[in-house]
Amino acid sequence: xxxxxxxxxxxxxxxxxxxxxxxxxxxxxxxxxxxxxxxxxxxxxxxxxxxxxxxxxxxxxxxxxxxxxxxxxxxxxxxxxxxxxxxxxxxxxxxxxxxxxxxxxxxxxxxxxxxxxxxxxxxxxxxxxxxxxxxxxxxxxxxxxxxxxxxxxxxxxxxxxxxxxxxxxxxxxxxxxxxxxxxxxxxxxxxxxxxxxxxx
Numbered sequence: 001x002x003x004x005x006x007x008x009x010x011x012x013x014x015x016x017x018x019x020x021x022x023x024x025x026x027x028x029x030x031x032x033x034x035x036x037x038x039x040x041x042x043x044x045x046x047x048x049x050x051x052x053x054x055x056x057x058x059x060x061x062x063x064x065x066x067x068x069x070x071x072x073x074x075x076x077x078x079x080x081x082x083x084x085x086x087x088x089x090x091x092x093x094x095x096x097x098x099x100x101x102x103x104x105x106x107x108x109x110x111x112x113x114x115x116x117x118x119x120x121x122x123x124x125x126x127x128x129x130x131x132x133x134x135x136x137x138x139x140x141x142x143x144x145x146x147x148x149x150x151x152x153x154x155x156x157x158x159x160x161x162x163x164x165x166x167x168x169x170x171x172x173x174x175x176x177x178x179x180x181x182x183x184x185x186x187x188x189x190x191x192x193x194x195x196x197x198x199x200x
Contacts, residue, residue, distance in 0.1 A: 064163035065111040072113025079115070089114075089121065090153035096120055107148060109155035122149030128188040129180035146191035154190030154197040158183055161198065 076095035186199035
């Protein structure tokens with residue numbers, strides 16, 4: 001389908017396979033329509049979506065945040081003998097099942113590394129920093145939850161912008177903010193919407 005929307009309309013096709021013309025009607029079984037065959041010699045390879053400028057910016061961002069990344073990698077490698085499992089997710093080297101944590105389990109992002117006490121971060125719905133306290137057993141709306149992995153990915157973007165200034169900024173905002181840090185609220189927004197990781 002050549003319609004606008006998430007994945008070019010494929011999500012709608014998945015939910016309503018009988019709607020082949022995009023009109024919203026249908027609901028019956030999907031009819032198979034074979035794709036047209038390309039003319040001989042007309043197939044071209046897809047060009048990479050990034051440009052040289054994008055690659056240079058990515059390299060500069062990685063260099064800018066490298067002090068935090070080195071700290072995170074050192075902490076992650078120290079956890080390997082105690083069960084930490086490295087993977088690459090959410091634009092960072094992730095250490096799942098990280099053995100040491102504070103009063104409660106969670107995740108910590110340092111540059112392009114994430115240290116997580118969880119077996120996996122995605123899917124892993126957690127309460128947002130602004131979710132109101134409710135009586136036990138009360139139903140919560142979906143907006144009270146965010147995927148922990150996408151939340152931490154928001155911090156990866158923040159650290160890429162702030163570099164070595166991220167940790168002092170985070171600490172100062174945590175001390176002087178009335179309520180949750182703007183960096184945490186912005187990471188929640190990014191985790192729920194895929195945008196809005198910059199808090200100011």
